[in-house]
Structure formats: C-alpha cells, structure tokens
Amino acid sequence: MSAPLSYDPQPPRPAWGVRVEPHKALSMGQGIRIAPLPRQVRVPLDLTAMRVAEAIVAPGDSILTGQVIARFPGPGGNAICAPVTGRVRDIAPCPVPVAGNYQARCISIDTAGEDRWSEDCKPLEPAGSLSRENLQARIARAGIVGLGGALFPTADKLRTRTPVNLLILNGAECEPYITCDEMLMRDRPERVIHGAAIMLRALGARQAVIAVESDMPEARLALKAALAETDEPGIGVAVVTAKYPAGGERQLIELLTGQEVPLGGLPGDLGIVCQNVATAAAVSDLFRQGRPLISRIVTVTGNGIGQPGNFEVRLGTPLRELIAAAGGYAQPDCQLYMGGPMMGIALDSDELPVTEASNCLIVSTPEEMAAPRPEFPCIRCGECSRVCPARLMPQDLLIACMAGDAERQAALQVDACIECGCCDYVCPSQIALTARFVQAKAQQRHWRLDQARAAEARERSDAHARRQAERAAQYADGPKADPASGEQAMKDLMARLGQRDPTDD
Amino acid sequence: MLAVVVLAGLAGLAGAGLLFAAGRLRTDATAQVVNQVDELLPQSQCAQCGYPGCRPYAAAIVAGEAPINRCAPGGDSTIQALSHLLQREALPLDTRFGEHQPAQLALIDEALCIGCARCLEVCPVDAIIGAPRFMHTVLQDACTGCELCLPPCPVDCIDLVPRPPDS
Known part of the structure; x- marks a missing residue:
C-alpha cells in the first residue's frame, strides 16, 4: 500500500464530483421493513447479456424457497435460487427494469402463500473451518452476486489470481434518494462485519475497510459499536467525503488509497477487491442462517409513495406489490424510476420484477x-471537465460523438466514462452528454471489432499473396531445367531408341 | 587553392549524402503513406475497385493512378477519411465499382458442396477450409464477404448472408 488509508472523519476532498441535494431523510423514517410474500415472482435468467443461466426446473414443477432453479454454465458453479415456495408457471421473455428496454428470459413462479424452505438451507458449519475454495463454492451455489448494481458473481470476484491485500466494503452510497445500504449498516451492522470476515477468509486477505460517507454518522457509529463487540481482526471503518460519485468503485479506491485503477484494468491490479456492504450481509446470512440470495433491501421513496422506506423484498416481486407494501401511490400520475436520479432509468410499468x-x-x-x-x-465553459470523476473532457467528447468519429472518441478515452451524469448535472446548456457517451461506448465495441477484423484480414491476405507468389515461383522452377540439357536429353532418347533424328526430316 | 579543393570536396560529399538520403527517404515516405491509406481501407480484399486487393488499391491511390471513391465496402466514411488524409476532394462513391451494403458473410450450403476446391484458391483471406472431394466450410471470423468465391463455384452452393451484428 503506497498511501495510508484515511480513517479520520476529515477525509480528503475530491476536486471532481458534484454536491447534490440528498433527499435521503425521506426514506429513513423507520427501520428496514419486511415486505409481504409476493403472489407471483419472475426470476430473470439473463439479466446481463454476458451471463446467461440455464433453468433446471420446468413449467409445472413444485419448488421450495432456496432451491437451486438455474445454473450458469462454466466452472464457477454460480446458481440462482428460488426466492419463494410455489409452482413454476412458465419460462418466457419478460421486460425487466434494466437500461435498454430489455426483455430477459424469466422463470415465473406462482406462490401458494406458504414459505417452506429447501432442505439445503441450513446454517453452514463455522466458516472458519472451511477452506478458501469451499467458501467460494458455497457462495457461488447460493447465487450471491454483487448487490451494488453490477451483478457480478461474488464468488468469481473472490477467486483472485493475484494476492489481495485490501478488501473494501462499499457503503458510500452517494446517489441521492437511495438509503438501502445506509439503513443496512445502521440496522444490521453485525451482518456486514461477519460477511466481511468471511470474504476476507475466502480471499486469503488480512485487511478490510468498510467505507461510509461523511454524512452517515449513525451508520459509522453503529459499525464501530458492532466492531467493538466482535473479535474480527483487520476490519476497520473509513469515512469518505460525501460527494457524488464517491461511491463509484474507482472513485472510492482513489479516495481511500490515493491510487487510480488503470484504464482497462481492475481493482485487482492494485491488490484490492471491492464489494458492496449488502453483498457482505448476504454472505453473512448464508453462513449464519443458511439463507441463499433470495431477497434484497430496496429503498422505496419519492413524493409519490404513501409510506417511503426500506423494504426487504423477495427477488422477482412485481414492483406493484412492493408499492402496495409501501402504502401505495400517493397520487395517480406518478412516474417510476429504478435507481437514483443521477444514473437511474425511467420505467414505463409497475409490473416489472425486483432484481x-x-x-x-x-x-x-x-x-x-x-x-x-x-x-x-456548447459554450465550452469546461465545467463538465472539472466535475468529471474519470478526468475526461466531455466537451471534446461531445464534438467527437456528434461527428461520429470513433477514432477520436477512443483517443479521448470514452471507455473510461462511468456514466455518472455529473457533466449533465452541471452543463449550463443542458446538453445530454452522458446519453451520448453511453451510445458511443456501445459503438466503440463495434468499432474495435471492425478494426480487429480488418487487421486479421490484412494479415491473412498478405499471407495468401505470399503463398501464391511462392507457388508461382515453384511452378516456374519446376519444368525450367536448362534448355540445353533438354535438347541433350531429347538427343539421348532418340539415340536410345536407335531411330533417326526427328529434326532430320 | 587548397581551400577551394577542400570546400569543393566537402560540398561534393554533402551533395552525395543528400542525394542518397533523398532517394531513401522518398521511397520510405511513399511506403508510409501507402500504409496509412491501407489502414483506412476496410480490408475486405474484394477487388471491386479494380485492383487485386486493398494494398494494391492503396498504392494506386498514392501513385495518383486511382481516385479515392472506388471502395464500395468502405462507403462514404472511408472516402471521407481518405479525403481528410490525402487532402483530396471527397467525391461520392463511384457506383460503377459496386454499391455500399451492410457487412456480409459467405455461407456454404454443405449439402450441395461437391468438394471441388475451386473456391479455396480464390479466397483472398484463406477463410475457406476444405480439400478436394471433401466438404468445404467458411471460417466466419475470417470471412470478409468479398463475393470472390461465388463465380468459381460450379454448383452455386455459396450464399451471402448479412453478418450477425456481434460477430
């Protein structure tokens, strides 16, 4: 570690980022409430196009809560567990609340009002007695994925090839309105700490730090109190300045360690692994209660909801039922957003499932x-450049995007954009910069594919031309045998045949 | 007298050096520009431009023998890029040398293929594998959709299909 971790409550203030009205008190009136069991759930199999699970249940099957219902192909052993008890209705594409109006194949399960748990869901033996591999395999089988939003399988993140010396538990929930991680740290700090300890063992690392923002004193004190009661060594609490987007993975690492994750690299390159605090709590629930990932805490907030708050809700629950649990709509013409106001997406229906x-x-x-x-x-005021946490130049990127110049976009490193929306927020001309960069990032992928394909075609074509030239040279060589010797050979042949010389005629 | 001889000698040496350098550097610079032009071409090696491949076309452009608007697979964006690089006027695509169309892929109907091996020879990127009297198939990752394999096929078993967007 090159720079010391900052544990002090006066953390460094980043130059980038924006201060946004937090609107957090709205949903923090009471503790985490348990939402009632849903009547139907939909469990997506391919929420991200990169990882597609295969269902191992068929329509009509009866399933128990916690039972494995789908597996991801590959050696990791990652699975999806049933969030409820019931009967599989069908497996069909359904809309899901992710960007891009995306339809995912979902397992629909009708619930029977009961909640019987699978035999497999027993508390696991003291985690300390299990090997690293065993811990990772159990986390994979319980379907635990990163709850911070990227959905990366937690077990895969714990299987590091390079040694890890720092585990960061990300509790720096910087986006306005969202309070699910903060409430978790306030209500259930011991689970976060227990999960962190198990993750440390699964990583083979020694040091973990739980990062909270400077505007969450209750969470910090709750964690400190819980830490004082446990005997887990090597776990600390660090405070980062409350400034959006301090909770972005790369930004948080920079604030805590002073190091920058290289472009195209991963935190692992610095010997760091970052996990969300909710993921740590899910790991704790697995080992202490035998509970796989079947629910998550969701903040339901905004002026349009009856009783805003945080709800522990089964995965796959229709948003409609979650809204009913939170007191229903306060007025009829409300708009739904999934995620925060900076990075969230607008939804067109309340039938979508919780993921x-x-x-x-x-x-x-x-x-x-x-x-x-x-x-x-654009008036080229440069404000977007000042707030960009990835240190890009959005004003120049905008020109490259408007010109559709993929090469220029690559040179300006559009791929480093974390889509935080800070540039949009400060732009005095109200230009939708982030939306353009999201599009440009997608085009970059195609552009790079085309470039790679062209390079390969050039190489293959050169090889083809070389081979044809060689062959041509070979044929030219073959019958070339010196004409004089050819004549001689003909004479010899004629002599052998004892005939007259044909040229005599 | 001595001064004159020395100076004349030095001047002669310098002149010879410059002459040598000029010859050397000029060929290098031309090759470099040909490479830059080649970089901008789509590398389909389709020969629609009338030259046997992308590099020969690039060489012809640099030598001033060919206009920059003959590359149908590259289309307007390639013409724009060439115009920018070479500071020549961006003309519209010369459609006598083909129309710009979305990326394609050759597909051999393996039920019809008789294994004549004629398409193997003409494929500019060696994207067809097979042997005489054995079925052939197209390496999808390597195929540029140049259509050069179509004319030699005696049983017309090669089709061009749109390239799937993510391959």
Whole structure:
C-alpha cells in the first residue's frame, strides 16, 4: 500500500464530483421493513447479456424457497435460487427494469402463500473451518452476486489470481434518494462485519475497510459499536467525503488509497477487491442462517409513495406489490424510476420484477423531477471537465460523438466514462452528454471489432499473396531445367531408341 | 587553392549524402503513406475497385493512378477519411465499382458442396477450409464477404448472408 488509508472523519476532498441535494431523510423514517410474500415472482435468467443461466426446473414443477432453479454454465458453479415456495408457471421473455428496454428470459413462479424452505438451507458449519475454495463454492451455489448494481458473481470476484491485500466494503452510497445500504449498516451492522470476515477468509486477505460517507454518522457509529463487540481482526471503518460519485468503485479506491485503477484494468491490479456492504450481509446470512440470495433491501421513496422506506423484498416481486407494501401511490400520475436520479432509468410499468440490481425505486410526482429542458449549443465553459470523476473532457467528447468519429472518441478515452451524469448535472446548456457517451461506448465495441477484423484480414491476405507468389515461383522452377540439357536429353532418347533424328526430316 | 579543393570536396560529399538520403527517404515516405491509406481501407480484399486487393488499391491511390471513391465496402466514411488524409476532394462513391451494403458473410450450403476446391484458391483471406472431394466450410471470423468465391463455384452452393451484428 503506497498511501495510508484515511480513517479520520476529515477525509480528503475530491476536486471532481458534484454536491447534490440528498433527499435521503425521506426514506429513513423507520427501520428496514419486511415486505409481504409476493403472489407471483419472475426470476430473470439473463439479466446481463454476458451471463446467461440455464433453468433446471420446468413449467409445472413444485419448488421450495432456496432451491437451486438455474445454473450458469462454466466452472464457477454460480446458481440462482428460488426466492419463494410455489409452482413454476412458465419460462418466457419478460421486460425487466434494466437500461435498454430489455426483455430477459424469466422463470415465473406462482406462490401458494406458504414459505417452506429447501432442505439445503441450513446454517453452514463455522466458516472458519472451511477452506478458501469451499467458501467460494458455497457462495457461488447460493447465487450471491454483487448487490451494488453490477451483478457480478461474488464468488468469481473472490477467486483472485493475484494476492489481495485490501478488501473494501462499499457503503458510500452517494446517489441521492437511495438509503438501502445506509439503513443496512445502521440496522444490521453485525451482518456486514461477519460477511466481511468471511470474504476476507475466502480471499486469503488480512485487511478490510468498510467505507461510509461523511454524512452517515449513525451508520459509522453503529459499525464501530458492532466492531467493538466482535473479535474480527483487520476490519476497520473509513469515512469518505460525501460527494457524488464517491461511491463509484474507482472513485472510492482513489479516495481511500490515493491510487487510480488503470484504464482497462481492475481493482485487482492494485491488490484490492471491492464489494458492496449488502453483498457482505448476504454472505453473512448464508453462513449464519443458511439463507441463499433470495431477497434484497430496496429503498422505496419519492413524493409519490404513501409510506417511503426500506423494504426487504423477495427477488422477482412485481414492483406493484412492493408499492402496495409501501402504502401505495400517493397520487395517480406518478412516474417510476429504478435507481437514483443521477444514473437511474425511467420505467414505463409497475409490473416489472425486483432484481438483484434494484437498489431504489423512486415514485416521483410530476413536480419532483425536472422535465428535460431544450439543449443549447456548447459554450465550452469546461465545467463538465472539472466535475468529471474519470478526468475526461466531455466537451471534446461531445464534438467527437456528434461527428461520429470513433477514432477520436477512443483517443479521448470514452471507455473510461462511468456514466455518472455529473457533466449533465452541471452543463449550463443542458446538453445530454452522458446519453451520448453511453451510445458511443456501445459503438466503440463495434468499432474495435471492425478494426480487429480488418487487421486479421490484412494479415491473412498478405499471407495468401505470399503463398501464391511462392507457388508461382515453384511452378516456374519446376519444368525450367536448362534448355540445353533438354535438347541433350531429347538427343539421348532418340539415340536410345536407335531411330533417326526427328529434326532430320 | 587548397581551400577551394577542400570546400569543393566537402560540398561534393554533402551533395552525395543528400542525394542518397533523398532517394531513401522518398521511397520510405511513399511506403508510409501507402500504409496509412491501407489502414483506412476496410480490408475486405474484394477487388471491386479494380485492383487485386486493398494494398494494391492503396498504392494506386498514392501513385495518383486511382481516385479515392472506388471502395464500395468502405462507403462514404472511408472516402471521407481518405479525403481528410490525402487532402483530396471527397467525391461520392463511384457506383460503377459496386454499391455500399451492410457487412456480409459467405455461407456454404454443405449439402450441395461437391468438394471441388475451386473456391479455396480464390479466397483472398484463406477463410475457406476444405480439400478436394471433401466438404468445404467458411471460417466466419475470417470471412470478409468479398463475393470472390461465388463465380468459381460450379454448383452455386455459396450464399451471402448479412453478418450477425456481434460477430
């Protein structure tokens, strides 16, 4: 570690980022409530196109809570567990609340009102007695994925090839409105700490730090108190400045250690692994209660909801039932957003299921969210550059995006954009920068594919031309045998045949 | 007198050096520009431009023998890029040398293929594998969709299909 971790309550203030009205008190009136069991759940099999699970149940099957219902191919052994008891209705594409109006194949399960748990869901033997591999395999089988939003399988993240010397538990929930991680740390700090200890063992690492923002004193004190009661060594609490997006993985690492994760690299390159605090709590629940990942805490907030708050809700629950549990709509013309106001997406229906990535549901009244305003030309004030946490130059990228110049976009490193929306937030011309960069990042993938394909075609074509030239040279060599000797050979042949010379005629 | 001889000698040496350098550098610079032009071409090696491949076309462009608007697979974006690099006027695509169309892929109907091996010879990127009297198949990752394998096929068993967007 090159720079010491900052544990002090006066942490360094980043130059990047924006201060946004937090709106967090709205959903922190009471503790975490358990949402009632849903009547139907939908469990997506391919929430991210990169990882597609295969269902191992068929329509009509009876299933128990916690039973494995789908597996991801590959050696990791990652699975998906049934969040409820019931009967499989069908497996069909359904809309899910992720960006891009995406339809995922979902297992639909009708529940029977009861909650019987599978035999497999027993507390696991003291985690300390299990080997690293064993811990990782159990976490994979319980379907635990990163609950911070990226959905990366936790077990895969714990199987590091390079040694890890620091585990960061990300509790720096910087986006406005969202309070699910903060409430978790306040209500259940011991689970976060227990999960962190298991993850440390599964990583073979010694040091873990739970990062909270400077505006969460209750969470910090709850964690400190819980830490004082346990005998887990090597776990500490660090405070980072409350400034959006301090909770971004790369930004948090930079604030805590002073190191930057290289572009195209991973925190593992610095010997760091970052996990969300909710993921740590899920790991703790698995080992202490035998509970696989079947639920998550979702913040339901906004002026349009009856009783805003945090709910522990089974995965796959329709948003409609979650909204009913939170007191229903306060007025009829509300707009739903999944995620926070900076990075969230607008939803067009309340029939969508809660997923592992659903950290916050905002039910907003028309007055609450500003309507999109018309774009004006860029005045090159440079404000976007100042706030960009990835240190990009959004004003130049905008020009490259408008020109569709993929090479220039690559040179300006559009791939480093974390899509936080800070540039949009400060832009005095109200230009939708992030939306363009998201599009550009998708185009970059195609552009790089085309470049790679062209390079390969050039190489193959050169090889083909070389081979043809060689062959041509060979044929030219073959019958070439010196004409004089050819003549001689003909004469010899004629002599052998004892005939007259044919040229005599 | 001595001074004159020494100076004349030095001047002669310098002149010879410059002459040598000029010859050397000029060929290098030309090769470099050909490489840059080649970089901008889509590398389909389709020969629609009238030259046997992308590099020969690039060489012809640099030598001033060919206009920059003959590459149908590259289309307008390639013409723009070439125009920018070479500071020549961006003309519209010369459609006598083909129309710009979305990326394609050759697909051999393996039920019809008789294994004549004629397409193997003409594929500019060696993307077809097979042997005489054995079925052939196209390496999808390597195929540029150049259509050069179509004319030699005696049983017309090669089709061009749109390239799937993510392959």
